[in-house]
Amino acid sequence: xxxxxxxxxxxxxxxxxxxxxxxxxxxxxxxxxxxxxxxxxxxxxxxxxxxxxxxxxxxxxxxxxxxxxxxxxxxxxxxxxxxxxxxxxxxxxxxxxxxxxxxxxxxxxxxxxxxxxxxxxxxxxxxxxxxxxxxxxxxxxxxxxxxxxxxxxxxxxxxxxxxxxxxxxxx
Numbered sequence: 001x002x003x004x005x006x007x008x009x010x011x012x013x014x015x016x017x018x019x020x021x022x023x024x025x026x027x028x029x030x031x032x033x034x035x036x037x038x039x040x041x042x043x044x045x046x047x048x049x050x051x052x053x054x055x056x057x058x059x060x061x062x063x064x065x066x067x068x069x070x071x072x073x074x075x076x077x078x079x080x081x082x083x084x085x086x087x088x089x090x091x092x093x094x095x096x097x098x099x100x101x102x103x104x105x106x107x108x109x110x111x112x113x114x115x116x117x118x119x120x121x122x123x124x125x126x127x128x129x130x131x132x133x134x135x136x137x138x139x140x141x142x143x144x145x146x147x148x149x150x151x152x153x154x155x156x157x158x159x160x161x162x163x164x165x166x167x168x169x170x171x
Contacts, residue, residue, distance in 0.1 A: 045075045070117075078109045113132040 020026070038143040052067040053059060059067065088105040123129075146152070 041075075045071065048075050061139045062141075069138075073113050074109075074111075077113050079109075 007017070047072040049068060052071050054063060087107070089102045090105060091097070091100050092103050094101045
């Protein structure tokens, strides 16, 4: 391996390299890439959450909080212990690629946490011990009716504004 400086500050090669590496666009791109995170695990959580809380059904805040917790337990309990590169592969024919490709094997989910929760519930029902979970931490007392930064005007004021706009539009 060569020892010492490879480039001198006065050389043309150093100046060209320095100008390319310190370009504003490149520096901004590197800063952007440095803060990049894959969103696969978050998407996985949202898919599991939708299984318990479908959007087309309305749930109370307490139910939403509890079902969200169950989704979190399921996602955290099914994080693969081995990295995806260590998973077994198998050959499968792909119509899209018109040839054979390698695919990763499916990892079966572990639902053993459900038995633990159910046994705990049954035990509490038999002993009639009250549930010790304090949900006030997860459920706010009262939610605002809307999140508008200004107070709601009356219908008359809104009608008046609409009629003024329509007069200008007609003229």
